Amino acid sequence: MIDGQYLLRRIGYSGAAFFVCVSITFFILHLMPGDYITNYLLSLSNTLPKEVVAQFYQQYGLDRPPWEQYLIYIYNILQGQWGYSYQYGLPVFPLIMEKLTWSLVILLPAVLFGIIIGIVLGAWSGWRSGGKKDLALFNFMIVFRAIPEFWWAIMAVWVFAFSLQWFPLGGFSSISVLDSGLDPWDVLYHAILPICLMTSFVATGNYYVMRNSMIAVIGEDYITTARAKGLDEHAVLWNHALKNALLPMVTMTTFQVAGIIMGNVFIETVFSWPGIGLLTTEALTMRDLPLLEGIFLLDALMTIGAMLVADILVSYLDPRIRMGGQ
Amino acid sequence: MIELTSVSKYYSSGFLCRKRAYVVNDVSLAIRKGETLGLAGESGSGKSTLARMMIRLVEPSAGRIVFDGIDLLALKKPALRQLRPRMQIVFQDPDTSLDPRLTIGASVAEPLVVWQKAGRHERDDRVIELFGMVGLQPELADRRPFELSGGQKQRAALARAIALEPEFLVLDEPTAALDLSVQAQILSLVQVLQKRMNLTLLFISHDLQLIGRMSDSMAVLHEGRLVESGKTDAILRRPSDPYTIRLLEAARESEEWFGKDK
Amino acid sequence: MEQKPDLKRNRIIIYACLCIIGIAAICVAAWGTGSGTAAGSVTKTPSTTEVIIPEDSSSSITYSSNMQKGGTPPGVYQGLVIKDLNGTFDPALAESWDISADAKVWTFHLVKDASWSDGVPFTCADVKFTNDYMKANNLTLAYVLHDVETVDCPDDNTAVVTLKTSYSGFLDQISRQPGITISPQHIWQNITDPQHYEDNQFIGTGPFVFDQDTAGYVRLLRNDAYYGKKAQVTGVVLKVITNPDSQVLALKNGEVDVVSDITPAVAESLKGEKNIAMYTINDTGAYEVAFNLGQYPSNITAFRKAMSHAVNRDLISSLFGTGRPTETTFLVPSLAGSYVNPADVGMYNYNLTEAREILKSAGFTWDNEGTLLSPDGKAVTLTIPMNTLSSDSNIQKIVSVLKNDWGTLGIKVSTVAYEDKKQYRKAVGANAVFIDSFPVTLHDDADALSDFAVTPLQETNYYNYNNARYNALLDSIHNTADQQAILRMAYQLQDILAEDIPTVPICTSDTIVAYRSDRFTGWDLGPGYYTVTDPRVLTNLTPVQ
């Protein structure tokens, strides 16, 4: 349940939170040791005339005091100006959007399938908790999770792409793109392996939460009550256990969906997938501040948006939570 | 009506050398049709577990349960399900025994839906009737459990339990979480219902006074074992087991305590 | 009222089924088209003579513009001259050049029939424009042209560059990485905001023409109108493969033709692999133990001298697995060629006893526990700053050898890691010893000696070394174009360095390259080519018939 006035207030708070987020990111990024000029110029030459260096600082506005840079930054954001990447010399927003699109090709299906698979397996496992099959699955998940994602990715490439040659080694298109243009089927073919990997990573995370939630719910008396009512197991599961166990998942999955925006560096590195994760790491090492600010700005937007959505969703789904009620 | 022979329940624990923790140990009991059996025992003595086993909501580890001539433990799941309407339970904790997502109207109506006891409109009428029987205002039907008081919830749980007109009803400390006046209301309600529907009752409580008032015969559990059973009057007058004696003494003492206070 | 949940449930089940069927269908379809594509990509059509080269990162090949970031993509843009590994300069857009006696006026005779890939002829105006435009717009690379006063064009094929001060190393400056490539005036004169201009034509004069940049591939085609030697391959495809392991796998199954900079371990595993050959580009990196003369105890000459005998080059070099020990003041003697002082070969030999003797005679002592004490009785401890950003494991190896040897001399050596270059530089200024590593392009001729100088342009150096005689000599070198005089003075500079020891060269490292021998007859195309994308390598590449 949610009332309109509360919703308005909530949106107001979100705006404030966004502003605080953006400010904090700005200062953290600017307090990071090192800067683009030093990083870039030092890679070119060990000995640079001082005035040349000073001129670059001035050119990038890095010679101004931080608060002045901050005011300029906020002013620009409010104008919808996200600035230009130092490294690429291109406007930040289209650059991020391009990389984000590629990340989404993998992450959107992966997160959706991952959530669904995780929930289904977790629910099943929790429903059967203590049984042999549950324990087998549970232990498998633990082992799967204990080994780093990077290793799985490398192994997957080794086995499925190199040895079996079922999938390409990486990239997002065959070389034929140069002659015949981008083929969506070809991109999909390149995306399948990373999607499968990502799906399994997302699924394991959701599996644990769902299993725990399920176990907690089936311990409740109302499940026993439902059995006492004479509902068959199927109905107990669907009408009572599942629906209640799903509630904690709503928030979690909303945030996962929002988290897509950060991409996944491991997958992107292993598969040479030009996504936002790679862009972020690269921008971090180069101290490409406008680009980093843009990425974190978008991230703050998504996260805060997700919080709002999760709140509203939960308040509709969970009658116990009433928003704005006294 | 229902007869237990050497029923036990244990949980295994420990990873390598499994230990058995007996929660209910070798209990034999019988309740005749229309009668009330009072089950007493301190907290953790296994009362709830025993009660749930009686209607096979918890699988016994060993023993035999015969319900109205049917061997309950031999039944397959679908057959057991067919038997469900004839035996019902009201749980100890009204907060958790109702699905928090459903309105209590829906909760009460659900067994009617499952067993297709009534058409859609009759069903609504029946829910209102049941609400009346347990003394709940019909307006409350659209509320969810968290919007009700503990007493109202317990009444709803009772309404739900009698909706299918069971022959055997387990009341697991139905009033433990409630204050005295509500307790009295609910108990007299139960007695009225029992008469009207010719119910066989298992009444669980750690309060010997209540058991004395409600039951024809009684049994006392101590650490999962049956330490006493027989006619209620007889036991309360002349308890044979030292544990029962202690229970009775404790009950009397607290009565004096409260008496002095007032 | 109670019928609804049932209906809803049914509906959900139906939706779920539809979704699953949909997903399955997509997968099956993808499988079908996929396996088709896979077969196509693995078996290359033999008529293709494009060379496919992996790139580590997409950003390295998709710079917004040549003006801002220098000569990418490879082979498209050209400078006036191009440098060889052996220290000489090959002609590029300049056929030949004359230097005034004071090394201040440089006259370049430009090639006559060069033209931009859009057909516009290349003239001196483009050279002049590049200089003027970069400076006027504060482009990052303009610093390379800092010394240039003016560029004049007496005629279309002559460019006269006048420097602010005499500088004999000018050719090196404009051709070493990143160098200056010439940009087309007719394209850039209309662009008012070059910092943020996104070039997608890349009009150059080189042996290759930019074709397209799509989906992780950059394709260059052979420039059939090129004025010089035309390439044999029809094109070059750069393919982004961000993971080095995948690059090797791609080489193995033939998706790329060459992989550069593989580790000695990977090279070992590739040995005996069918259709894969390897070669080594010698001395592409170099390492030194550098002293900060502004810090105790490196300010004591005897200490530095002693330490110069306590660097076990042979051991370190063998730990590297590639490269060779350096026994000259020049870090990379093979590259500096005749600039190397013939007198100082074999200097700084590794001998801990000698080191001990030098320390002793300079007044250093040892306490009971064997800790080295300076003449004024202080224990000698050293902290070596490390830069974690450069994932160069060789530096770790150097430090571990030093820790061991210097420990036996009674010096406690510790390390501090810095994640950031700026902080690292700061730490270098605050500690006595640091380990320096150079890509070859920074350290290959007489100009490398200016790293130790103090000049009006360079008020200090990393070694805090300041020797008036040295500075004066270097100034004279910059002021003359007389090659013999330059050599003589370069030897003198090296004598001074051998005396003062601001640094102890250790050894070099190599780059190992693996390539498909079933596709190309060879990659090791003569001396002077140090990357697999060097335009001279790409033009000389001969496909296997």
Ligand SMILES: Nc1ncnc2c1ncn2[C@@H]1O[C@H](COP(=O)(O)OP(=O)(O)OP(=O)(O)O)[C@@H](O)[C@H]1O
């Ligand atoms: N699933 C289980 N696993 C292990 N032990 C259990 C389980 N369920 C109950 N027990 C244990 O069995 C014992 C008896 O529990 P039970 O709920 O039957 O007691 P009770 O007599 O109803 O107590 P109370 O008066 O507090 O309701 C307790 O010690 C409890 O910890």
Ligand SMILES: [Mg+2]
């Ligand atoms: Mg109990």
